[in-house]
Amino acid sequence: MRDNLTERSKQILEAIIEDYIVTAEPVGSRTVSRQHGLNLSPATVRNVMADLEEMGFLASPHTSAGRVPTDKAYRLYVDSLLGVRKVAREEREEIRKHCSLTGKDIGEVLHETSRMLSSVSHYMGIVVAPRFAADVLRHLEFVKLGGRRILVILVSQSGAVQNKIVETTDDFSSEELVRMSNYLNELVAGLTIAQVRSRLLEELENAKTRYDALLSKALRLSQQSLPDKDSEVFLEGQSNILELPEFADVGRMKEIFRAFEEKGQLVSLLDQCLGAQGINIFIGAESRLSQMAGLSVITSTYMTGRNTLGVLGVIGPTRMGYAKVIPIVDYTAKMVSRLLEME
Amino acid sequence: MRDNLTERSKQILEAIIEDYIVTAEPVGSRTVSRQHGLNLSPATVRNVMADLEEMGFLASPHTSAGRVPTDKAYRLYVDSLLGVRKVAREEREEIRKHCSLTGKDIGEVLHETSRMLSSVSHYMGIVVAPRFAADVLRHLEFVKLGGRRILVILVSQSGAVQNKIVETTDDFSSEELVRMSNYLNELVAGLTIAQVRSRLLEELENAKTRYDALLSKALRLSQQSLPDKDSEVFLEGQSNILELPEFADVGRMKEIFRAFEEKGQLVSLLDQCLGAQGINIFIGAESRLSQMAGLSVITSTYMTGRNTLGVLGVIGPTRMGYAKVIPIVDYTAKMVSRLLEME
DNA sequence: TATTAGCACTCACCATTTCCGAGTGCTAAT
């Protein structure tokens, strides 16, 4: 038996995967031969299964258990076996009805999206907020707080807001602050936050401004508030995966929760998807993170125009209901994109 | 034996509690008689223990196990047995070094505080952000986003920022938006957000503004953006409690995580502490929440001047290291208060 | 009278054993 699979073995593999997805139990030859249309005796199925195991698509936990699909099997499954399904009507409803902007801020919208993804998929929903630094600065404002504290507010094109408190040595008047922000708004109009950063540096060197004390202070002030915080991640529905039998073991559980508490790794994993547009799937150990063993991630990017903003998706067990979840993620990404469109 | 405890039985109870706090194992009479200064035979200790059990301070999991302190025992312990300790030097260090404001926003500061509480205490840290509505509005601003979308930015006295996207039917020019915000800033100067709300309504009725289309639109616009979101909660260190032996059971685990995913209940529990200044302790079932069985909460309020802002604290098992954690929470609350002071 | 030693008893916990059946791989028959 060569490495290319016959039609039949594909069908059997698919049957095993689909059975395992719902039962989470090793699948035996009887089961396959019985429930699925293909009329084959258990013995025949066993032969095929032995081949599939040799090719690395199946594994047996021990001699007298059934077979379990490997990551390789899931990969094949999502790449070629899986028929593309549409989003079910109720799911579509639930996604749609959550889409509204008025009265919320961007963060809230993304947070809710993550919650929605988790509740529709019954796994974990994850949304990575746009990198602020990559966005175009729309508006900048200084607000005087008590004492020597100044609040710097940055608004990006897409409506994201960042604010930072800065403590100054000088005591600026409100009028000075207004003048400063007018000056700066003009200086940086239309630049991305990242560009603003270098623009400020340039300007600091500039002979003209060097002799205007107020302006150069303004430059310094805004510079202090530019360091970007790490991108926000919204991860919801962690309790959903507590229900899964494969994580009933407390040790495994701990490991996963520890991993998710440190959002950084998660971000760098999902950042890899930023480049590739559309649906992206990591199965189990494919991502190099050992903590992801047994977990799969389905992501898609959301964007305005041709500008990719961020990544959203669902994290579940490798035996996730791909056929159902993939369309959900896809549809959600599209809806969020449309929602954030600021023509 | 009447309900008032002799000095000796108090000592024994204390010994049992403290032993149980570190071991998480039922404490037997041998153990008590051996390690603690009071020279008593196991038999004597047993007699006392039997009394304490009858009085409801101890419970036996089963005949041949030691005794376990009840919630009532912990209550007595924190109220009268426990000597007030100071914060250890290293802990104080760790708390202090985290206290800085520059380059962060309020949310970030509180989030970090929660993380810090969890890492210092080794339980969960929790911080409830100030109710925005109770704070005085400092500044209000409209920023035009693409299309018919307007971003409303509200800045409170204490430096908290809320922003909301509002979709309008009219297409305002930037100049109009500036005029509108000037008008409104003047109108609501010095009022709390809650007061602003009613002030806006009043003004909408007002004859003067009724005939100025722009102004009345401004009023409606800002009104739309006032509905407060539920107060933010920062809960960190959930994985810490995964380590605790009493939650090794998966069922218990699930329950707790489910409870914490729904932050609402947590908030309403902690809101009860807003009134009472200073340290506040809930032990196990004292809070009416069934999910809190086995958990205790130590909280304190943080404030600027005599204005209570919010609540922060630590959530741990009932057998928490009270002697260590209480001072930590107390000290942290003071530091955060000082940090947010905006003279 | 308060404390303590002694002792019989209880019961969770651990390790061991036993048993069962689902599932396999092989071989021979179709």
Place this chain on the structure above:
DNA sequence: ATTAGCACTCGGAAATGGTGAGTGCTAATA
């Protein structure tokens, strides 16, 4: 090429028995 038949494997549940920490009671002791 497929399938029936069969011996074999091995995890997991249930039954068994021993161990020891801990108890409550009683009688001796200071």
